Amino acid sequence: MTATASPEHAAVSGGASVARSYRFEVVKLVSQWRIRLLVLACWTAPALFVAGVSRQSTLPTDTLFGRWMHATGWAGPLVTLGFAGTWALPLLVSVVAGDVFAAEDRLGTWRHLLVAVRSPRRIFAAKALASLTVILLLVAGLAVSSTAGGLAAVGNQPLVGLDGRLLAPGDAAGRVLLAWTCVLAPALALAGIGLLGSIVLARSPMGLLLPALVALAMQLAQMLPLPVAVRLALPGCAFTAWNGLFTSPVQLAPLLTGIVVGLLWAAAATALACALFLRRDFTDLTDDGSARRAVTVGALPLAGLFGVTVAVVAATTTVAGSGIDRAGVQASLATEFAHLYRMQTRQLHRPAVTEAQLNTSATCTKAGVQDDARGPGNDWRCVVSWHLPGVAATGSAVYQLDITADGRFVADGDGPKGVNGYFLVRTPTGDAPNPLWQFDGDVELLSTSPKG
Incomplete structure (x- = not known):
């Protein structure tokens, strides 16, 4: 009589599937106190902030749409979006994606994962998807909470666009939702950089800080009078290009360019992180990454992508210099x-x-x-x-x-x-x-x- 293995035994002997590994990684992430605190803050703090500011006599007029927070509830989520693109999202991405691999190095738990999953490829996919899920949850919280706070404090009133045109509440709602959706592209680019840094730098705290430092460098670059082709080739361009949604006609060219560039950076950084992770020698417990690997595997390919993007943008537009004339x-x-x-x-x-x-x-x-x-x-x-x-x-x-x-x-x-x-x-x-x-x-x- 021939013995046959049951499907359950076969699944165990072959390691955990991507779906099971993904669920495990999500649970592991949300069980951390700092992740729970961030989720709670993203789903409550923006509502309190927007509602509180909307009822004050002094408005943040130095912030885009801040001067309209008394007039419409749709200004609040846009003020929050401006702050999120500058500070909140880079920090949130750093905490989630910048530590998802490095945490295993600090705790020394790689051998346990390898025994349970038996596939570095499935481990990478599960961790990347879990990080993406938590990041989307945090971004959704910022958008929903700030919108709810604005509508509750001020109401569903028309919004004045950046060309002075009055947008009906329904039109304003659609554009606000689209603006929050568009900033997912640069957020994913920072997430890919976070995954790459978490793998390359391992136990080093620089892996955790890398997305925030990259975002800070891009903010400083955006403040400089750079040629428009260089500006639009930065992966964080869509953090500001959503402004073009609130003009008529909509300024689609900078926004679409920013989205495509952000997604290209996200795909490239994630692919580099995956290739490096699959080549890692897990038997070497002292492998903490190296400066040479960080430069050759991480920095140089992304620098090459930046150069190609600048060349493509410059070749597809006739605008020279800053674009402001x-x-x-x-x-x-x-x-x-x-x-x-x-x-x-x-x-x-x-x-x-x-x-x-x-x-x-x-x-x-x-x-x-x-x-x-x-x-x-x-x-x-x-x-x-x-x-x-x-x-x-x-x-x-x-x-x-x-x-x-x-x-x-x-x-x-x-x-x-x-x-x-x-x-x-x-x-x-x-x-x-x-x-x-x-x-x-x-x-x-x-x-x-x-x-x-």
């Missing part, structure tokens, strides 16, 4: 002023006027340069002109612009007082915030056709 600034400012002027008209209960009737235009100079003004800086000065039906005189208003290297600008009204020189306007129902006094805008950096 006089024509683009004037067009963005004139368009936004026209939309906000109509908002002020409704506040003051004046006769309605269309953008076509206003025929708004802007003339800008930068530090005394008029014809070839370009680049970021706080030395832009613009004069906006418009026409009212039945009025012979041309209206004009002065703005001082502070334009950052990523194309975002803050326009500060400098008179006349009745238009943009004071932060309040007197309406028939009382004083109200003046939409023309200060506002945020966005200059499109990337174009597939020459700018005029």
Whole structure:
């Protein structure tokens, strides 16, 4: 009589499956007190922050959409998104992905995993998928919590976009959701770098800090007046490129470029981490990684990917330099002023006027340069002109612009007082915030056709 092995015995003798290993890794991650604390914080703290700030008299006007937190609940999740892309997400990714492999080195538990799973490939897949699950849980918590806090504190009101256009609540909700979805690409890129650092650097604490340090380096680079091709080739570009979702037409080119670059970095870093993990000698208990391996296996391939990406972006656009020029600034400012002027008209209960009737235009100079003004800086000065039906005189208003290297600008009204020189306007129902006094805008950096 021939004996046959049962399916359960065969599964045990062949090692744990990816599904079982994945469940084990997820349980192991969420059983850690710091992960539980992060999950709790991500699902509660943003709601409390947004609700609290929305009820304060002073708003974070230096943050994108911060000046609208009194007016609509959809501004809160965007303020949170700006903070998350700068600080929260890199730190969260570091804690999760930057330690998922190194923890086994510190605890000396690799031999137990190898006996149970019997496949380094399945171990890597389970750990990578578990890290991704926890990261998605944390990002979802930030988005849901901040949205709930904003809607509960202020309500489901229209949102003013970065071109001055008023977005209906349903449209605003869709764009907010899409913006949070888009930042998953750079978050995954940092997660892939975290996995690579956790494997290459093993017990070294630098593996845990690597995603945060890379994110910090990218933030510093974004502050510099880099060529637009270099800026868009950074894996964290989509952390700021989501701004283009709140203009009309939507600035898709920078956003799609940022998403593709982020996903390419995520795939490349994860593939490098997997290849290195599969080649590891687990019989050597003193294997803590090496500087040579970190450079040759980790840094050099990613540096090569960055160089190729810069070349491809530069070859597919005609924009040179920073992408911020006089024509683009004037067009963005004139368009936004026209939309906000109509908002002020409704506040003051004046006769309605269309953008076509206003025929708004802007003339800008930068530090005394008029014809070839370009680049970021706080030395832009613009004069906006418009026409009212039945009025012979041309209206004009002065703005001082502070334009950052990523194309975002803050326009500060400098008179006349009745238009943009004071932060309040007197309406028939009382004083109200003046939409023309200060506002945020966005200059499109990337174009597939020459700018005029």
